[in-house]
Amino acid sequence: MCLAIPARLVEKKDNAGVVELGGVRRDIRLDLLPDAKIGDFVLLHTGFAIEIVEEQTAKDMLETIDQAFGDCTL
Amino acid sequence: MNDKVILAKELQAKIAANAKEQITIMEVCGTHTHALFAHGIRSMLPPTVNLISGPGCPVCVTSQGDIDAMVSLSEKSDVAVCTFGDMMRVPGTKGTLQQARSEGADIRLMYSPFDVISWAKKESQKQFVLVGIGFETTTPSFAATIKAAKSEGIKNISLLSLHKSVIAALDPLANIPGVSVDGLMLPGHVTSIVGADAFKVLPEKYGIPGVVTGFEALDMLASIEALVRMKISGKPKIINQYTRVVKSFGNPVAMKMIDEVFSPCDSNWRGMGVLPGSGLMLADKYKEFDAVSRFDLKIIDVPEPDGCICGQVITGSMRPTQCPLFATSCTPTSPVGPCMVSGEGTCSAYYKYRE
Numbered sequence: 001m002c003l004a005i006p007a008r009l010v011e012k013k014d015n016a017g018v019v020e021l022g023g024v025r026r027d028i029r030l031d032l033l034p035d036a037k038i039g040d041f042v043l044l045h046t047g048f049a050i051e052i053v054e055e056q057t058a059k060d061m062l063e064t065i066d067q068a069f070g071d072c073t074l
Numbered sequence: 075m076n077d078k079v080i081l082a083k084e085l086q087a088k089i090a091a092n093a094k095e096q097i098t099i100m101e102v103c104g105t106h107t108h109a110l111f112a113h114g115i116r117s118m119l120p121p122t123v124n125l126i127s128g129p130g131c132p133v134c135v136t137s138q139g140d141i142d143a144m145v146s147l148s149e150k151s152d153v154a155v156c157t158f159g160d161m162m163r164v165p166g167t168k169g170t171l172q173q174a175r176s177e178g179a180d181i182r183l184m185y186s187p188f189d190v191i192s193w194a195k196k197e198s199q200k201q202f203v204l205v206g207i208g209f210e211t212t213t214p215s216f217a218a219t220i221k222a223a224k225s226e227g228i229k230n231i232s233l234l235s236l237h238k239s240v241i242a243a244l245d246p247l248a249n250i251p252g253v254s255v256d257g258l259m260l261p262g263h264v265t266s267i268v269g270a271d272a273f274k275v276l277p278e279k280y281g282i283p284g285v286v287t288g289f290e291a292l293d294m295l296a297s298i299e300a301l302v303r304m305k306i307s308g309k310p311k312i313i314n315q316y317t318r319v320v321k322s323f324g325n326p327v328a329m330k331m332i333d334e335v336f337s338p339c340d341s342n343w344r345g346m347g348v349l350p351g352s353g354l355m356l357a358d359k360y361k362e363f364d365a366v367s368r369f370d371l372k373i374i375d376v377p378e379p380d381g382c383i384c385g386q387v388i389t390g391s392m393r394p395t396q397c398p399l400f401a402t403s404c405t406p407t408s409p410v411g412p413c414m415v416s417g418e419g420t421c422s423a424y425y426k427y428r429e
Contacts, residue, residue, distance in 0.1 A: 003105050004211070004263050029188050031218035032328040043266070043319065045209075046158075047186020050325060051266050057318045064290045067112070069124040 002047040005065065012038050015051035019044065021062075078292060081258045085133070085295040086118050092302045093122040098254060099301050100247070102240065103261035104131035104418025110248065111427040113291040115298075123298065126253070126390035127423075130261055132208045133160045133416040134388055137342040138376045140236050141166035141412075147203055147234065147369060148179035154197075156190050157205040158181045158391050165374050165414045187219040190202060194223070203365045206235040211249065212330035213237045213354060214378045217335035220356070220363050221243060232365040238341050240264050240271050242352035248280040250389045257301035258284040259294070262316045269324025270314040283310035286320050335360050345385030370418050384411035387420050394424040401425055 007019035007026075015030045016021040019042065036042050041058035042049035053061070064073075101107055107127045110116055116125060127136050141161075145168050154170065162172045162183070175181040180200075184190060187204055194202045206216050216233065223231045240261060248255070260273055265286045276282045283304040287297040297315050304310055307386045314320055334357070341353025356364045365371065378385055381399050386392035394400050394413065404410040406422055413419035 004266075010399055029186070029215075029218060031216050031222075032325060032331060034327065037428065043263075045211055045263065046215045050211070050263070050328060051212070051319055053319055060290065064109075 003065070004050065004061050006041050006043050006053055006061050008058075009036055009038055009049070010034070011038050017049065019049075034046045079290055082118075082295055083088055083214045084399075085292070085299045089123065089295070089299050089302055090120045092299075092306055093120050095305075096122050096124060097256045097305050098124045098126060098249065098303055099257045099259060099298060100126050100255045101259040102128040102130040103200055103259075103264070104134070104420070105263075106130070106259055106261070106271045106287065106294065107420050107423045108418060108426075110294060111423050113294065115294050117292060118295070119298065123302070126255075126393075127387070127420040128247060128258075128390055129346065129388045130240065130264075131388075131413070131416050131418040131420070132212065132238065133164060134384060134412045134419050135238060135343045135345065136161075136164070136207060136236055137344050138166055138378055138414065139240075139374050142168055142376060143234065143371050143373045144171060144205055145169060145174055147365065147370065150201075150369065152199065153201045153203055153308070153369075154180040154182050154193070155203050155205060156184050156187075156193070158207065159183050160416045160418075161205060161207060162411045163409060163415045165379065165410065176300065186364065187216050188222070191222055191226070191228065194210045195227050198230060200230060201368075202231050203369075204231065204233045204234045206214045206237050208237055209240045209261075209264050210332070211261075211263045213265060213336065214325075217331040220335050220360055221331070221365065224360060228317045232363050232368045233356060234365040234371070235284075235336070235353075236341075237336065237354040238343065239352050239354065241345070242275070242338070243267055243346070243349060244275060246346050246349055247389075248276070248282055250391060253389065253391050255282060255390070256305050258282060259297050260284045260286045260312075262286060262293075263287050263319060265314075265316070265320045265324065267325050267328045270312055270320055270322045272324065277310035277312060281310050284312050286312070286314045286316050288316040288319065343388075344378065345388035372428070379410050382411040384421070387413050394421040395428075396422070401428065
């Protein structure tokens with residue numbers, strides 16, 4: 001349940017955002033991370049961005065999630 | 075060999091060289107339990123390193139009475155119970171939410187608690203009740219959703235708040251009868267919210283070291299290596315191994331959101347009983363969203379199913395394989411207790427990766 005998935009923020013309007021991962025886009029919330037900027041990789045948990053991570057960190061996390069949990073879809 | 079494999083072998087060798095005496099390490103987070111199995115870390119460790127699982131699966135620590143309350147809510151007409159999928163198959167004394175749905179109850183699976191805002195707007199005649207499950211990682215999302223419902227004047231949303239605090243559970247974790255924990259592998263994503271400094275109480279008050287740990291194989295090996303080293307040195311402290319995600323001060327916006335919307339209350343944990351101040355109820359300003367008072371819910375303390383030892387599994391005092399029901403009458407397709415249901419449950423991990 002505390003699994004978090006990184007994705008790139010591609011749209012932002014106030015506290016509403018859109019992320020993209022593997023060609024899939026999804027609406028997310030930025031209430032907990034209002035300073036995130038378009039282009040940032042954000043860590044998502046239950047549809048809310050909770051932290052900004054470096055691109056390499058995001059890639060490593062996705063690889064781990066794929067290997068260990070077999071699921072990194074949005 | 076690539077760099078990661080070389081580093082893993084170096085860490086493995088250091089652990090083997092240093093762990094001359096028995097050391098018990100608890101992984102607090104259910105995601106770590108699964109990741110340790112999935113990456114094969116357990117098989118890389120010497121027999122002196124004893125890994126036990128803690129209460130870090132929010133579904134697993136939800137009491138039987140709270141599950142019954144969810145099922146009771148689903149029996150009310152014009153109520154939609156909104157929950158994460160993990161909760162659907164956890165049996166209460168009156169069955170599961172999934173069974174209730176098959177009998178016609180309106181139960182909706184949410185990806186995010188915020189989904190419920192748009193559902194409630196579309197169906198204004200229906201009462202939407204959010205099942206609020208989760209630790210500090212998840213609680214801010216519910217807080218933000220309730221705050222949005224208030225600011226938008228949405229009257230048909232309420233929250234059954236069963237949120238719990240990992241930080242508040244540290245005291246009982248350090249004092250589990252019959253279990254002596256030498257070090258804690260601390261939950262990476264809870265700590266991204268509360269901050270690594272929130273765990274300083276562990277070494278300072280209890281003399282127990284902790285390492286904030288990521289979920290990759292190297293993260294977990296490095297964490298175990300550091301915990302073994304701290305046991306030998308006798309100098310316990312909190313090490314943040316997951317600095318690429320976790321800051322010492324956490325996410326202040328999320329913590330402020332929790333503080334605004336919730337107030338501490340006592341909470342009943344499966345296996346650990348009522349822990350004072352470990353739960354979160356809606357603060358006075360948001361009381362109008364409280365499902366317990368809106369629906370006059372009675373939450374009754376009921377015993378766990380006969381034979382089920384989820385309570386002891388959650389505290390690390392027994393292993394799933396010591397349960398008489400494990401892999402016989404309790405399996406992922408027909409679970410008796412929550413630890414076999416949840417994707418993060420310890421029994422589910424032992425079942426999936428059993429030899």
